[in-house]
Amino acid sequence: MPARDDILNRLRTALRQPELRFPPPETHRLTADDRMTVGTAEGDRWALARRFGAELETLHGTFEIVETLAEARMAAIGRLQMWVAEELAGRRTERPEQPGDRDILIWSPDALPIDGLTPALSDLEFRVIEPQNLHDPDERERVRYARAGITGVDAAFAATGTVVLGAGPHKSRAASLTPFRHLLLVPISRIFPTAEAWMAKMRQDGTLTDFLRESRNVALVSGPSKSADLEGILTMGVHGPKILHAVIFDDIEAMIRG
Amino acid sequence: MQKSSFSTPPRRVALFVTCMADMLYPGVGIAATELLERQGIEVVFPMEQTCCGQPAFNAGYRDEARVLARRFLQVFGPMVENGSVQAIVAPSGSCVTMTSHFYDVLFEDSKEQPLRQLAQRLASVTFELTEFLVDVLGVTDTHARLEGTVTYHPCCHLLRELGVDEQPRKLLAAVDGAQVVELPDAVDCCGFGGLFAVKNAGISGAMGRRKADNLARSGADVVAMCDVSCMTHINGILSREKIDCRAVHIAEILNGQLGSRLHPPEEEPPMTLERPRRWQDATAADAAAKGEKGGD
Amino acid sequence: MAVINLEAPFKERVANALGDSHLAPAVVRATDRMLQARHKAMNSIDGEGLRTQTRQMKEDVLRHLPDYLEQLERNFQANGIVVHWARDGVEAGEIVRGIGLQNGAKTVVKSKSMATEEIHLNHVLEQAGLKVVETDLGEYIIQLAGEPPSHIVAPVIHKRLEEIAEIFHEKLDMPRTMDPTEITSAARVRLRNEFFGAQMGVSGCNFAIAETGTICIVTNEGNGRMVSSMPKVYVVVMGIEKVVPTVEDALLQLQALTRSSTGQQMTVYCSMTSGPRQPDQPDGPEQVHVVLMDNGRLQMLERGYGEALLCVRCGACLNVCPVYQEIGGHAYGSTYNGPIGAVISPALAPEIARFKELPHATTLCGACRDVCPVKIDLPRLLVDLRSDLVEAKTNPRVEQLAIQGYVKAMSSREMYERGGKFASVASNLLAGLTGGEIKWMPPPLNGWTDHRDFPPFAKKSFREWWEERQKLRNRE
Numbered sequence A: 001m002p003a004r005d006d007i008l009n010r011l012r013t014a015l016r017q018p019e020l021r022f023p024p025p026e027t028h029r030l031t032a033d034d035r036m037t038v039g040t041a042e043g044d045r046w047a048l049a050r051r052f053g054a055e056l057e058t059l060h061g062t063f064e065i066v067e068t069l070a071e072a073r074m075a076a077i078g079r080l081q082m083w084v085a086e087e088l089a090g091r092r093t094e095r096p097e098q099p100g101d102r103d104i105l106i107w108s109p110d111a112l113p114i115d116g117l118t119p120a121l122s123d124l125e126f127r128v129i130e131p132q133n134l135h136d137p138d139e140r141e142r143v144r145y146a147r148a149g150i151t152g153v154d155a156a157f158a159a160t161g162t163v164v165l166g167a168g169p170h171k172s173r174a175a176s177l178t179p180f181r182h183l184l185l186v187p188i189s190r191i192f193p194t195a196e197a198w199m200a201k202m203r204q205d206g207t208l209t210d211f212l213r214e215s216r217n218v219a220l221v222s223g224p225s226k227s228a229d230l231e232g233i234l235t236m237g238v239h240g241p242k243i244l245h246a247v248i249f250d251d252i253e254a255m256i257r258g
Numbered sequence B: 001m002q003k004s005s006f007s008t009p010p011r012r013v014a015l016f017v018t019c020m021a022d023m024l025y026p027g028v029g030i031a032a033t034e035l036l037e038r039q040g041i042e043v044v045f046p047m048e049q050t051c052c053g054q055p056a057f058n059a060g061y062r063d064e065a066r067v068l069a070r071r072f073l074q075v076f077g078p079m080v081e082n083g084s085v086q087a088i089v090a091p092s093g094s095c096v097t098m099t100s101h102f103y104d105v106l107f108e109d110s111k112e113q114p115l116r117q118l119a120q121r122l123a124s125v126t127f128e129l130t131e132f133l134v135d136v137l138g139v140t141d142t143h144a145r146l147e148g149t150v151t152y153h154p155c156c157h158l159l160r161e162l163g164v165d166e167q168p169r170k171l172l173a174a175v176d177g178a179q180v181v182e183l184p185d186a187v188d189c190c191g192f193g194g195l196f197a198v199k200n201a202g203i204s205g206a207m208g209r210r211k212a213d214n215l216a217r218s219g220a221d222v223v224a225m226c227d228v229s230c231m232t233h234i235n236g237i238l239s240r241e242k243i244d245c246r247a248v249h250i251a252e253i254l255n256g257q258l259g260s261r262l263h264p265p266e267e268e269p270p271m272t273l274e275r276p277r278r279w280q281d282a283t284a285a286d287a288a289a290k291g292e293k294g295g296d
Numbered sequence C: 001m002a003v004i005n006l007e008a009p010f011k012e013r014v015a016n017a018l019g020d021s022h023l024a025p026a027v028v029r030a031t032d033r034m035l036q037a038r039h040k041a042m043n044s045i046d047g048e049g050l051r052t053q054t055r056q057m058k059e060d061v062l063r064h065l066p067d068y069l070e071q072l073e074r075n076f077q078a079n080g081i082v083v084h085w086a087r088d089g090v091e092a093g094e095i096v097r098g099i100g101l102q103n104g105a106k107t108v109v110k111s112k113s114m115a116t117e118e119i120h121l122n123h124v125l126e127q128a129g130l131k132v133v134e135t136d137l138g139e140y141i142i143q144l145a146g147e148p149p150s151h152i153v154a155p156v157i158h159k160r161l162e163e164i165a166e167i168f169h170e171k172l173d174m175p176r177t178m179d180p181t182e183i184t185s186a187a188r189v190r191l192r193n194e195f196f197g198a199q200m201g202v203s204g205c206n207f208a209i210a211e212t213g214t215i216c217i218v219t220n221e222g223n224g225r226m227v228s229s230m231p232k233v234y235v236v237v238m239g240i241e242k243v244v245p246t247v248e249d250a251l252l253q254l255q256a257l258t259r260s261s262t263g264q265q266m267t268v269y270c271s272m273t274s275g276p277r278q279p280d281q282p283d284g285p286e287q288v289h290v291v292l293m294d295n296g297r298l299q300m301l302e303r304g305y306g307e308a309l310l311c312v313r314c315g316a317c318l319n320v321c322p323v324y325q326e327i328g329g330h331a332y333g334s335t336y337n338g339p340i341g342a343v344i345s346p347a348l349a350p351e352i353a354r355f356k357e358l359p360h361a362t363t364l365c366g367a368c369r370d371v372c373p374v375k376i377d378l379p380r381l382l383v384d385l386r387s388d389l390v391e392a393k394t395n396p397r398v399e400q401l402a403i404q405g406y407v408k409a410m411s412s413r414e415m416y417e418r419g420g421k422f423a424s425v426a427s428n429l430l431a432g433l434t435g436g437e438i439k440w441m442p443p444p445l446n447g448w449t450d451h452r453d454f455p456p457f458a459k460k461s462f463r464e465w466w467e468e469r470q471k472l473r474n475r476e
């Protein structure tokens, strides 16, 4: 008998035994009404934005909240310039620039909540890379050394400082994973109080399961990469980004104005 | 296990002294008896009682444990069922756990349901001593006196299986003259664990020494607890490590007589009806000073 | 550094652990830190509610496991994931090795996984000529040191920074440094090469969602995302009990797990893979394989230990366990250690006697049950195992005789009283020799007196006092 049928048959037989010590014969399947919300966050959209930022800060990330798309664009560009300057300042003089210093991995404009970033950054002598196929050896090599990544978010949870990053045709996973620094563009309209609230909304809209399946990979990210494996001492940036900065901006105003 | 809520307060209780207290620490049984009697409770001691069977149960010898469990139910069952006692009280959280929780496991088998039900009925009226004093009798002060620093070690079964913790702490806090201090990492197991202490003596010893270190750090002269088994282990370690602290059963403090193990007296336990111990005198004098009617 | 020899007898392993003066302090420090974070994370919310619901969810999964597994399989396949089934570790190992060889893999990057530890996958792959690289920082360190993990979630908990620095110096030819940041960035650079060069990624699975066919792995470092995103082939080895019905259930378990494990509200990364990349996606694996593995789990259920299948491997029971704190993980000599290890190591093994010491290496203090996010009654399972061990006749004959003797003595009042008298005389004699307390007892009781004194029995028992008092009263 193939392993599959063997296992399933044996399992069914075992579960039919009346004197089986565990599990109990009757169990209760949780319903939408039973389910608890584990953490909470309250208030209007600004309160949620601040809470999201505050939570991100406790996770060793940083954030800024701005009001318009234009300000968000400026903030993003400013942050990237600052990062390069920081990096160069902290380095020994004999090797001022390294491959990748000015390379930025980015989601395609279609997937980003702010337009015009790529041309603006290119003007500032950044090399903006929109990954197309990471299994291509040349591209893989180019992606490898990029020091910064820019992505949007599919959703964010205020209570835990978490962002949801779905993969997709225009949404490279690498942009949020391999670089040392990760810039998150977080439209306020995407901030939900909790993960449960986001799921409930998606479930209601009938999009939750499709979102997971079609994205093929969805990452919940809460802060920069870290480890406590060395005697419990916190170290940052083990494999993922060491620095995580969120630019939170009000897209609702913009939406209303059209 | 659902505990009985008494409509009329119990007047007669059976004392399950436990085999260890009986043979090693009679003072604990005496203190328990006197504490109960002072509350106007008539104490009955069924002479046929021996051991609850926990050592066999914990070691996995269920058939053997069932022999002793049946015996316990035979000794205590009828007196509870015919109403001649309203409760069973034991100065041990661990033994009460055995009779109240683990008998239920022992008689799980469908053939054993009558015994299981009997065990459950008994469990609903079986209490650890401090639990009985506080929860059933509503006692919060036993008018005891103790000069010195005291801390409290919650024994695992009492704390986690019976959920009894506030009760002994409350009674201890009321002891006159005693300075009650917190024990660091109080809820950590002392490392006794029955046969574990012999089977895994090295680990048990290490855990005991950690407890002893914490006792030393607490600065307490005595550490009170509700089980003589853990007390034996802790005292054994304290004495071996020459740490100036002694473990005593809480009943001995609450009854105003420190255990004979603290200052081993040469004379034997008193055999008179009055209680001539100095703690007792202090308690009586104290009560008189407060204008209350003393003891009995 | 203590020698780690998992093949040594249990007593010897324990003695080694107790003899290592650095071990317990290191373990205590780390476990206390995790435990305090856990308490904070659980107490800041309705922790009891979270535990109750997670348990309810998992109980329901176990009751309907075959159905959920079939649903999971269907959705995996619909998403383009290749599903394999393995009865035991050998089959699972062969499947993974086969996938590796078929794809011409030379280097395999792995994200920390207890399921693959269980089947010694690294060894299997290395035998086939593949290079296996553990990528969790802690796991990487112990792989360099040639040791197994000593904790379910914090594999290198037993090592001090000095020792880690020495390993990096020795194995990676790195200048000696005690700076954690430097050690971390050295690991980052080296492992980055492996992530970009490896042909195959392997991970376990924290939970898999039946309704969507999704594999979820949680990490703090990001290696889970790397392993599931960078190589062309991604292989998941999961125990059959890891399935959860819905996305909401996954969220529930995720929160129970992270809060009770490291005390985080959310783990840094939860990577959820529902298949190989779509043709128009820039990155992600081209093949995803899942090995659904039994390896003793069914037998555990059949033996009556199904409750242990609720375990989400958070490690809280290890952190709170005073025995684990004294001896660390290696002394257990099994893949899983601490209280849950003491239950599932024998319950998963073909012969429970294989790990017969473990169920006895606990005081049954119950602290583990109180922190378990799915409320597994570990002490109960441990006494059940002890009873099964008695039935399997694996205990020493002398122990059985001693227990029978004790039960006999306790079965009649006469014998009990006579025994008490005898013990009183004998123990007082013994105590008299050493001045008050008994400092020596013959084997097997020397276990007691090796570490602590024993008081002599009372000269007059309680029952004697009682009888005399009754007489006195009757005379009045």
Ligand code: SF4
Pocket (backbone or CB within 6 Å): C152, C310, C311, C312, C313, C314, C315, C316, C317, C318, C340, C368, C371, C372, C373, C374, C375, C376
């Ligand atoms: S038994 Fe409970 S506490 Fe222990 S690892 Fe499993 S889930 Fe965590």
